[in-house]
Amino acid sequence: MEAVAKLRNYPTGPRKMRLLADVVRGMEVEKALAILEHHPQHNAKPLAKLLKSAINNWEQKNEGGSAADAGLVVKTIFVDGGRVLKRMRPAPQGRGYRVRKRSNHVTLIVDSKN
Numbered sequence: 001m002e003a004v005a006k007l008r009n010y011p012t013g014p015r016k017m018r019l020l021a022d023v024v025r026g027m028e029v030e031k032a033l034a035i036l037e038h039h040p041q042h043n044a045k046p047l048a049k050l051l052k053s054a055i056n057n058w059e060q061k062n063e064g065g066s067a068a069d070a071g072l073v074v075k076t077i078f079v080d081g082g083r084v085l086k087r088m089r090p091a092p093q094g095r096g097y098r099v100r101k102r103s104n105h106v107t108l109i110v111d112s113k114n
Helices: 014-024 029-037 044-061
Strands: 003-010 072-090 096-112
Touching: 003 044, 003 072, 014 029, 014 044, 014 072, 014 096, 029 044, 029 072, 044 072, 044 096
Parallel strands: none
Antiparallel strands: 003 096, 072 096
């Protein structure tokens, strides 16, 4: 049985988050947590927190089951673009450059190996 966790409107670009999601995809949960907790990218902390949430969701669905014994893996992880805040930055000669502050949505699904 699989469990889902979602992170919505996290204020960083989807491209940056996808780089980290590609590292974790298909990996065992314990190994993925260890990698995320020691990864230098700032997106690693919320992604590790999301993975812990997915593990807890799986344990809630499977009462009496332990995540360590089940051999959970990151079955699916994908990053979609979220809302974009449009801001203006002063530019030369009275102009204004548009700054697009992007955000993203992450969906993470964990499942047992067998």
